[in-house]
Amino acid sequence: MSKVVHVIGGGLAGSEAAFYLLKRGYEVHLHECRPARDDGAHHTALFGELVCSNSLKSKNLDNAAGLLKEEMRKMGSISMEAASKSEVPSGNALSVDRDVFAKEITAKLRSFPNFVLHEEEVKNLDDEPTILATGPLTSEPLLEHLQQRMGSKCLSFFDASAPIVSKDSIDFSKAYFKSRFAQDDAAYINCPFTKEEYTRFVDELLKAEKAVLHSFDTKYFEGCLPVEVIASRGYETLRHGPLKPFGLGTPEHPKPYAVVQLRQDTLLGDYYNLVGFQTNLTYPAQRRVFSLIPGLEHAEFLRYGLMHRNSFFDSPRVLNEDLSIKGIDNVFVAGQLSGVEGYVESAATGIVAAINLDRRLNGLPFLPVPRESVLGSLLFYILHASSPFEPMNANWGIVPNADKHNRERSIESALSAIESYWAKAHE
Ligand SMILES: Cc1cc2nc3c(=O)[nH]c(=O)nc-3n(C[C@H](O)[C@H](O)[C@H](O)COP(=O)(O)OP(=O)(O)OC[C@H]3O[C@@H](n4cnc5c(N)ncnc54)[C@H](O)[C@@H]3O)c2cc1C
Numbered sequence: 001m002s003k004v005v006h007v008i009g010g011g012l013a014g015s016e017a018a019f020y021l022l023k024r025g026y027e028v029h030l031h032e033c034r035p036a037r038d039d040g041a042h043h044t045a046l047f048g049e050l051v052c053s054n055s056l057k058s059k060n061l062d063n064a065a066g067l068l069k070e071e072m073r074k075m076g077s078i079s080m081e082a083a084s085k086s087e088v089p090s091g092n093a094l095s096v097d098r099d100v101f102a103k104e105i106t107a108k109l110r111s112f113p114n115f116v117l118h119e120e121e122v123k124n125l126d127d128e129p130t131i132l133a134t135g136p137l138t139s140e141p142l143l144e145h146l147q148q149r150m151g152s153k154c155l156s157f158f159d160a161s162a163p164i165v166s167k168d169s170i171d172f173s174k175a176y177f178k179s180r181f182a183q184d185d186a187a188y189i190n191c192p193f194t195k196e197e198y199t200r201f202v203d204e205l206l207k208a209e210k211a212v213l214h215s216f217d218t219k220y221f222e223g224c225l226p227v228e229v230i231a232s233r234g235y236e237t238l239r240h241g242p243l244k245p246f247g248l249g250t251p252e253h254p255k256p257y258a259v260v261q262l263r264q265d266t267l268l269g270d271y272y273n274l275v276g277f278q279t280n281l282t283y284p285a286q287r288r289v290f291s292l293i294p295g296l297e298h299a300e301f302l303r304y305g306l307m308h309r310n311s312f313f314d315s316p317r318v319l320n321e322d323l324s325i326k327g328i329d330n331v332f333v334a335g336q337l338s339g340v341e342g343y344v345e346s347a348a349t350g351i352v353a354a355i356n357l358d359r360r361l362n363g364l365p366f367l368p369v370p371r372e373s374v375l376g377s378l379l380f381y382i383l384h385a386s387s388p389f390e391p392m393n394a395n396w397g398i399v400p401n402a403d404k405h406n407r408e409r410s411i412e413s414a415l416s417a418i419e420s421y422w423a424k425a426h427e
Contacts, residue, residue: 003361004029006130008122008142010047012079012343013335014133015105016350017357018047019078021131022112024358030109033121039137041161041308045119048079048105048347052161053273054265055095056083056344057394062407064394065344068374069094071418072348078105079347088264089187091179097267125149125331129361131353132325133335135346136310143311149328150318161306162277163286165262165299167270175262175295181247188263189272190248191295192256201292202238205231208285211307224341226280226307242276260293271302279305314389315339315382322356322366323349323379332357339382341391348375355425367425370417371400372410 003026007018010032021028035045042049056079057065073080082104086096109115123141125132134142170189177186193201205228231238239245239258248259262272274293279286283304291297315338319325323332334353335346352369359367369376377399381392396402402410 003027004128005357005361006031006128007133008130009133009135009138009335010034010109011133011135011335012048012050012347013135013338013350013353014131015048015109016078016347017131017133017334017354018109018115020076020351020354021358022109022114023076025114026358027114027116028112029116029118031118031120031122033119033139036119037121037139039139040306041137044099044102046099046102046106047109048082049102050096050098050343052278053263053275054088054098054101055090055093055263057094057342058092059094060092061411063092064374064396064399065342066094067411067414068344068348068378068394070415071373071375072344072351074415074418075351075422077347077351078108079344081108086267088267088269089185090263091185091187093263095263095265098265100267125328127328127330129357130331131350131357132331132333132337133350133353134337136312136336137308138311138337150325161308162274162279163290163301163305164265164271164273164303165296165301167272169298169300170262170272171295171297176250176253178248178250188261188275189295190253190256191260191262191293192245192248192253193243193258193260193294195257197292197294198239198243198258199235201289202231202235204289204292205281208289209282210280210285211282224278226305227277228279228281260296277305280307281305310336310391312337312339312391314387316385316387316389319383321368321383322360323353324356324360336391339385339389339391340378341393345378345393349379352379359425367421370421372417373414373421374399376417376421 005021005026006029007014008031010030018028018030034042041051060066082101083096085104086100088095088097121139124145175189175191178190179185179187230241243258245256245259261275263275265271265273286304325331332353334350338349340346340349369379371377371380374394381398
């Protein structure tokens with residue numbers, strides 16, 4: 001009889017963990033509270049749903065996020081497999097049709113005879129061998145249960161997500177296709193501002209009405225600031241951040257003062273999202289202010305940006321080296337809840353948590369992911385960062401001895417470290 005394991009949460013991390021454990025022959029019980037529970041961000045009952053941007057960040061190996069994805073391919077990642085079947089054009093980034101992506105993951109998991117789905121909200125942990133991957137929007141009863149068992153060690157803060165518009169509603173007498181600098185496709189739609197248009201836009205953005213933030217703190221993650229918060233840091237800040245015009249000039253628009261970029265969101269190419277436009281403005285304010293963007297005057301908003309809670313553990317203090325919870329040793333934490341930030345980072349930790357659980361159940365010693373790799377460095381960071389702990393994404397800054405003058409060497413060393421880790425884990 002195969003051994004039973006539980007995975008709580010069918011998001012990116014939970015899907016990766018379930019996939020690994022299914023392949024290892026476990027009877028995997030996946031507990032997912034969708035579609036019954038509406039958390040305001042997920043819109044389907046599919047596993048691996050991307051809740052905001054459809055970008056999995058850079059494809060380039062000299063970018064830490066790009067390298068992390070290559071490391072995951074070497075580890076048999078289900079999300080990388082799904083991404084290869086759902087990719088949409090977006091220059092140097094790997095972007096996907098979110099619907100095709102999630103359907104691929106869902107069909108794959110459901111195809112295993114040893115997969116058992118429980119459509120239910122888990123409110124307590126029962127200490128069976130478990131991967132806890134309930135993400136940044138972990139339901140309140142479960143958070144309360146965790147806080148009761150572990151003390152007030154779960155933190156929470158807000159992030160924000162960006163709006164989506166229909167391509168048909170964009171005015172192409174003003175907007176144009178181009179990717180930044182010399183990328184070989186013209187994947188992005190660009191909306192160029194004159195100085196006067198930019199000034200008026202920033203003025204209105206700063207005055208616009210914001211949504212109420214209930215009883216939670218407004219502590220933002222610096223890598224995902226709402227557009228109005230960036231604007232409040234100085235008039236020119238946006239045009240040196242998400243609205244930077246460099247590399248986006250054309251003969252018709254030789255020197256735009258600022259540019260809003262829109263990225264393709266669906267394979268059909270009918271939906272586009274506003275890059276970097278996470279926001280906490282009210283929906284009417286979003287419609288009014290974002291319609292000041294040249295080319296978006298009559299844009300049809302298919303989804304508005306929104307604020308959300310982001311819950312995560314104080315991992316350096318509450319998790320063991322193998323991602324299990326101190327004092328609840330059979331439960332391994334994966335995904336955003338473990339203190340990583342981002343789709344790909346969350347998915348990657350799902351594979352590692354599953355390997356660690358598998359080894360534990362087989363009486364094998366813990367095997368750390370080598371720090372030469374981006375994944376190993378990310379895990380090391382979330383388990384050893386100093387207080388107060390802030391979530392971390394893939395970047396070269398956390399990789400020890402990363403040589404910025406010789407990325408080739410760092411890439412080679414990361415990939416060969418992952419290959420030998422993977423081989424050792426399956427000896
Ligand atoms: C609104 C929003 C926008 C974001 N935008 C981006 C972005 O643009 N780019 C990016 O890289 N990252 C983004 N993130 C951050 C993060 O990368 C994603 O949230 C990512 O999906 C995290 O993966 P995960 O597997 O940890 O959690 P999720 O993918 O959220 O999966 C968790 C799953 O657990 C389920 N669940 C929750 N509680 C329970 C329970 N008690 N019982 C059973 N099931 C439960 C949920 O329904 C969900 O399916 C965003 C996060 C949010 C919330």
